[in-house]
Amino acid sequence: xxxxxxxxxxxxxxxxxxxxxxxxxxxxxxxxxxxxxxxxxxxxxxxxxxxxxxxxxxxxxxxxxxxxxxxxxxxxxxxxxxxxxxxxxxxxxxxxxxxxxxxxxxxxxxxx
Amino acid sequence: xxxxxxxxxxxxxxxxxxxxxxxxxxxxxxxxxxxxxxxxxxxxxxxxxxxxxxxxxxxxxxxxxxxxxxxxxxxxxxxxxxxxxxxxxxxxxxxxxxxxxxxxxxxxxxxx
Numbered sequence: 081x082x083x084x085x086x087x088x089x090x091x092x093x094x095x096x097x098x099x100x101x102x103x104x105x106x107x108x109x110x111x112x113x114x115x116x117x118x119x120x121x122x123x124x125x126x127x128x129x130x131x132x133x134x135x136x137x138x139x140x141x142x143x144x145x146x147x148x149x150x151x152x153x154x155x156x157x158x159x160x161x162x163x164x165x166x167x168x169x170x171x172x173x174x175x176x177x178x179x180x181x182x183x184x185x186x187x188x189x190x191x192x
Numbered sequence: 193x194x195x196x197x198x199x200x201x202x203x204x205x206x207x208x209x210x211x212x213x214x215x216x217x218x219x220x221x222x223x224x225x226x227x228x229x230x231x232x233x234x235x236x237x238x239x240x241x242x243x244x245x246x247x248x249x250x251x252x253x254x255x256x257x258x259x260x261x262x263x264x265x266x267x268x269x270x271x272x273x274x275x276x277x278x279x280x281x282x283x284x285x286x287x288x289x290x291x292x293x294x295x296x297x298x299x300x301x302x303x304x
Contacts, residue, residue, distance in 0.1 A: 115293070125233075125241065125284055127293040138291050174240055179231040179286055180252060182240040 082106035084114075084175045089186030092165055100160040100186055102175030109151045113178065114158045116149065118171035119185075128173070131158060143169075165190045194218055194287050198296035204304045211272040213299045215285035220265045221248075222289070229288035232261060232270050235298075236281040244270070277303065 088100040102114065115130035129139045129149040137149050148161040158175060165188075172185040195218040205211045221228045228248045233241040243252045245261045248268065258273045272279055280303055285296040 124282075124298045125286070125295045127295070130291075130293070140292050179233070179246050179288060180243045182242065185240055 082177065082181045084177060084181060084183035086173060086175045086183045086186035089173065089188045091189045091191065093192060094165060094167055094190055096165050096190070097161070097163045098165065098188060100162065100173055100175075100188070102158040102160075102183060104156055104158070104175075104177070107177065108153070109156055109158055110153045114151070115176050116160050117174045117176050117182075118169075118188075119174070120168075120171045123171075126171075129160060162188070167191065193292055194221070194290050194294050196285055196287055196294050196296040198283075198285060198299050200299060201297060202300045202302070204302050205272075205275045206304045207277065208274050211275050211279075211301060213270045213283050213285075213301075215263075215268045215270070215296050217266045217268075217287055219290070221287050222265065227289075228264065230263075230268055231286045231288065233284040233286060234279075234281055235284065236278075239281075241284065272301075275301070275303070 083105045085103045092098055113132045116128040118126050118128050131137050131149045131151055146164045151158045167190050170190045172187050174185045175183040197216045199214045221230050230248045231246040232244040234244055235241040244255050249261050260271045262269050282298040282300050284298050
């Protein structure tokens with residue numbers, strides 16, 4: 081069974097850093113592409129970043145230079161390092177395989 | 193960026209009646225590999241999105257037959273033949289043919 085489980089969210093002050101992790105099972109990150117999608121409270125869905133099986137990485141303009149996606153093939157996890165966090169980064173962050181499999185999300189709240 | 197425009201944004205429907213959601217992209221979603229990476233997602237309140245269809249017309253496992261899709265290029269439609277109570281929530285189209293991946297604004301399906 082395919083599962084993605086996010087962790088690492090929390091309350092952080094503006095300018096701070098958080099590292100989100102996505103533990104996957106039922107498939108290997110080395111053979112799939114994984115993305116992060118976020119949803120601000122009461123808002124729609126926003127694509128954040130993607131990492132492909134060849135380790136190429138792409139980011140939304142809104143997070144470029146602040147967020148870094150990576151994968152650990154030995155642990156079968158994907159991480160999102162988020163630096164210089166802003167109030168507008170407050171959202172529920174989902175880990176997604178392709179568009180077919182979604183985690184439950186982890187909440188990031190950036191507030192003074 | 194590829195802009196995805198959904199109509200309507202709100203759809204009050206009577207149980208047992210049909211519903212239809214349109215999704216239009218600002219450019220053709222035919223990828224250079226010949227595939228069209230358009231997905232339809234359904235999000236119930238308080239839950240993560242779940243995919244209904246991916247690659248335009250591939251039905252995800254467990255999706256009821258009352259859901260169907262059509263379209264190509266820039267114009268796509270999701271139809272529900274007879275709306276049931278469990279179909280309430282927000283429907284999104286998402287394109288994965290071009291980076292950055294983008295979503296429609298969402299269509300809120302509610303029961304009259």
